[in-house]
Amino acid sequence: MHQGIPSMSDTNSAHLQIFEVPVGGMDCAECSKHVQTALESIPGVCSTTVYLAAEKAVISADPSQVDKDRIRAAIQSAGYTVPDTIVPADRSSTEDLSKRVKIAYGLIVAVVLAIAIFGEWMGVIDRLNGMVHPLLGAVIVALAGWPVLRKVFHALSQKTIIAQTVMSLGVFGALIIGEWITALIIVFFMRVGDAIESYTTNRARSSLKNLTTMIPRTACVMKEGVEAIVPIEDVHVGDIVLIRPGETVPVDGVVRSGQAAVDQSSVTGESLPVDVYQGSHVYAATIVRQGSVQVRTTRVGEDTTFGHVVRMVEEAEANRSEIQTFADKFSGYFLPLVLLAAALTYIFSRDPLSTVAVLVVSCSCAIALATPIAMLASVGAAAKHGLLIKGGKYIEAL
Incomplete structure (x- = not known):
């Protein structure tokens, strides 16, 4: 498949060219949206499609205004990289890692849940909150949740809101009322959710990349x-x-x-x-x-019949199902509704902890991320078993 930066070919539209650029550092559905927003801000760009699983962006643009350096700069300004090559996944190592990750996640979540439940029941959490200075607790929370919180801050610097924004508000709310252990537990599950999303994306990405290993080098x-x-x-x-x-x-x-x-x-x-x-x-x-x-x-290479098949599977994300489109639209209205619900909760109950609970429980991750990740995982799992699906709308049609 594509290995260099960037490949260009003429399109049927006059004066337009197709730039196909590999993009590194994307590990969630929100990342592809950030890259797309950055690329669409370039003058002369007519359309942009970013493929999370295939780790690439396809840009239709006016070559008199857009070149590979401007595309590279736009992607890097969004916080991502433009690698020279994309290394095919190693199938055996990926499968071994997936088994270890499943076991590790199960054990870690079980242990943390047990500690949280018994700690609350025996009053340990309340004592720890009193023993540790709030500022030290805030530092612990910030260090533990920095990988996810950094994404939230970066999104805010780009004037965008991501799925983790609501839970981050819950974290800050818990810190404000002095419940740093509660904030730490919230951060833990944010990290687990982020890791599961990255793991699912990488599994799907690996399955698609393994298709390229079917052609000898x-x-x-x-x-x-x-x-x-x-x-x-x-x-x-x-x-x-x-x-x-x-x-x-x-x-x-x-x-x-x-x-x-x-x-x-x-x-x-x-x-x-x-x-x-x-x-x-x-x-x-x-x-x-x-x-x-x-x-x-x-x-x-890419010009072979199998090369065209692989390209269609890689670009299956563009064939979005109706439920994906609905989820994207709904999640855009969800945050204001959650903030309104949290404000009303505080007005009527005057209980800061209940307000934080509304922010955490109403996290839009399940809506904004679960649908595209589920579709991506389905396409990847099908590819792993030799079934080539062109996109979510075809899965929905089944």
Whole structure:
């Protein structure tokens, strides 16, 4: 897939070009919104789509006003990076890590909940609140929650509100009334929620990136009758590629000589191998089960049929479902309603702790983040099992 910065191709619209730029540092749905806002603020940009799982942005812009340096500067100003390359995920290490993370999260949450419940029941929390100076407690809370609180402050500096903003207000409210342990517990669950979101995003991202590993990174090219193993980037249209039994086809092409049974399930979904012979078309990411063939290359890399399939799956986020659109709109109105509910709670009850409870319980994370993350996780899980889905609206249609 795309490895450099940035790739450009002409579009059907006059005087417009497509800039495809990898973006690093995005670990949640809110991050992609920040990047999109930053890019859309560049004069000359007509449209922008940011793909969280694929870690890239696709910008349609006027090349006389926009270049790669301006795009890079805009992304960096939003607090993200523009890497030179995107390294494919290691499948085995990702699966091992996912098992360890599940166990660790379960144990940590259980322990913290047990401490909080028994501590409240035995009066330990009240004693700790009295023993520790409020300023020291605030410092402890700030250090524990800094990774999440930093996102909130950065969003505020960009004049935007994110899902964690409401819970952050709850944290500050708890600190104001001297309940620093309550604030610390809130911060803990903010960190857990943020980590789970990042973990889910990375799982989906890893599943999509693993698709690219289905195409071999090298090919056996016949040059003047001599076999040479070369990187796939050095294979060009017209080159003759030799594929032996058990090898994966690295390019799209036409069989020049030989005969083989090819497993094309990764491209066509056919369960049985297909016999190919001189004049037959073969596709990258398919596997030669029996026989060997020499193939004249017609398409390489992103231009192959499988490359187009992977691109469609990577860009599935753009095909948003109706429920995602509704969740985005509703979450935009949710914060003012929560603040109003908290204000009314304080006016009628005069209880600061109840006011903080309203802010925490009414967190919009479940609305603003759960829907897109669920769709992203579904696409990623399907890709891991060989099912390629073009977007959330297709999942919803099922």
